[in-house]
Amino acid sequence: MLGLIKYVDEVNLVHGATHTITDPTTDVVKSIEQRAYAAGLKLLRAQVRHLGTEQNLEILKSIAAYLADKIEMRFKTEVADLLSVKEGGGHRATGVVLKGGEELLADKVVVAPGRDGSAWLTEVLKKRRIKMQSNQVDIGVRVETSDVVMREINEHLYEGKFVFNTSVGTRVRTFCSNPSGHVVVENHSGIMAANGHAYKDPALGSANTNFALLVSHKFTEPFDKPNEYAREICERANDLSGGGVIVQKYGDILRGRRSTAARIKEGFLEPTLKEAVPGDLGLVLPYNTMKSLIEMVEALDKVTPGLASEHTLFYGVEAKFYSARPQLTDRLETEIAGLYCGGDGAGITRGLAQAGAAGVWIARAIADRLERAGGKEANAAALL
Numbered sequence: 001m002l003g004l005i006k007y008v009d010e011v012n013l014v015h016g017a018t019h020t021i022t023d024p025t026t027d028v029v030k031s032i033e034q035r036a037y038a039a040g041l042k043l044l045r046a047q048v049r050h051l052g053t054e055q056n057l058e059i060l061k062s063i064a065a066y067l068a069d070k071i072e073m074r075f076k077t078e079v080a081d082l083l084s085v086k087e088g089g090g091h092r093a094t095g096v097v098l099k100g101g102e103e104l105l106a107d108k109v110v111v112a113p114g115r116d117g118s119a120w121l122t123e124v125l126k127k128r129r130i131k132m133q134s135n136q137v138d139i140g141v142r143v144e145t146s147d148v149v150m151r152e153i154n155e156h157l158y159e160g161k162f163v164f165n166t167s168v169g170t171r172v173r174t175f176c177s178n179p180s181g182h183v184v185v186e187n188h189s190g191i192m193a194a195n196g197h198a199y200k201d202p203a204l205g206s207a208n209t210n211f212a213l214l215v216s217h218k219f220t221e222p223f224d225k226p227n228e229y230a231r232e233i234c235e236r237a238n239d240l241s242g243g244g245v246i247v248q249k250y251g252d253i254l255r256g257r258r259s260t261a262a263r264i265k266e267g268f269l270e271p272t273l274k275e276a277v278p279g280d281l282g283l284v285l286p287y288n289t290m291k292s293l294i295e296m297v298e299a300l301d302k303v304t305p306g307l308a309s310e311h312t313l314f315y316g317v318e319a320k321f322y323s324a325r326p327q328l329t330d331r332l333e334t335e336i337a338g339l340y341c342g343g344d345g346a347g348i349t350r351g352l353a354q355a356g357a358a359g360v361w362i363a364r365a366i367a368d369r370l371e372r373a374g375g376k377e378a379n380a381a382a383l384l
């Protein structure tokens with residue numbers, strides 16, 4: 001996997017990615033790791049190459065320009081269904097049908113519809129009796145604090161990835177940290193959830209750092225609807241905030257009272273998500289989820305003093321839906337011969353580099369198979 005990630009990183013570099021990368025082996029990082037350890041937090045040391053929202057767009061444009069005369073790409077073209085035929089005891093992929101009825105025939109089909117398309121993928125695969133696994137969802141908040149509080153981690157790690165086991169048996173992790181970033185609303189097919197991003201250009205930055213705090217929820221039989229569970233929690237926050245996300249000061253959470261516009265204004269932090277509505281996340285999040293978040297913030301405060309301050313903001317709800325995962329071979333081929341699934345939508349990746357790596361892995365598997373079959377013409381439809 002690491003080899004594939006390195007390959008994806010090299011492609012990004014060729015297409016304009018920054019050469020700056022963090023070094024997680026310095027003495028400062030070792031000291032952060034030791035303080036974390038003492039507070040019951042595990043630091044997952046990783047190299048981070050921060051592309052930034054705007055640089056990522058330029059890289060994708062450059063890759064698209066490079067591919068333009070090599071493959072046919074269609075945008076704003078929805079795939080309605082897959083095409084397959086019965087063969088032997090199973091099925092074989094024969095292409096896809098577009099919304100509107102046009103058929104694209106192919107004997108190798110790669111489907112990577114992302115999180116937004118995961119419900120669609122589940123539906124079309126279930127129709128063909130492909131078993132799907134799904135028992136986990138991560139629910140939490142987007143935390144926003146001052147760059148002042150996060151300075152050491154921002155400078156030396158860019159993103160501090162920590163995990164923590166709580167007293168109520170849950171595991172909490174930090175995720176997707178954005179120094180000088182902005183909290184944003186993410187639209188999950190009509191359900192609004194918190195997220196965050198940061199620009200590469202300091203002139204576009206804020207004075208705040210945001211990151212997700214996520215509590216893993218794993219369910220056992222008979223319950224098999226983790227995403228629906230998380231969606232309902234997000235919907236409750238949407239209802240209470242008039243369709244968006246709630247913002248609450250950490251001090252108000254500890255006091256068990258709602259935040260109001262006046263209380264937020266009294267705080268030291270200016271929320272970067274202006275449309276977030278001051279309210280009470282205690283009305284939204286289950287007790288153990290909230291308790292887990294509070295325990296995590298108190299532990300993190302020992303590594304980044306000031307995080308557990310009155311003024312820190314919680315935006316809720318943030319949720320990471322795990323797409324249902326179809327049964328796949330080690331080459332990411334489904335039980336339908338010639339149908340490959342990759343990326344976040346198939347529940348096998350959770351980030352840009354991993355999703356890219358899955359795509360490369362599938363492309364190599366197909367190239368290898370065509371080469372072994374002696375075929376020169378790759379009749380493959382790739383949905384990216």
Ligand SMILES: Cc1cc2nc3c(=O)[nH]c(=O)nc-3n(C[C@H](O)[C@H](O)[C@H](O)COP(=O)(O)OP(=O)(O)OC[C@H]3O[C@@H](n4cnc5c(N)ncnc54)[C@H](O)[C@@H]3O)c2cc1C
Pocket residue numbers: 077078079080112113114115116117120176184186195196197342343344345349350351352353355383384
């Ligand atoms: C606000 C935000 C910030 C993020 N920040 C980071 C970060 O800092 N670092 C990081 O590593 N990751 C980050 N991510 C996650 C990252 O964007 C995803 O992990 C990655 O894009 C997954 O790639 P993918 O190819 O699997 O899916 P996607 O990039 O979602 O692409 C899937 C595509 O398929 C299309 N599609 C879906 N269904 C159909 C259909 N039926 N027919 C045709 N097309 C269809 C979709 O419209 C979409 O264009 C962030 C995500 C968000 C939303």
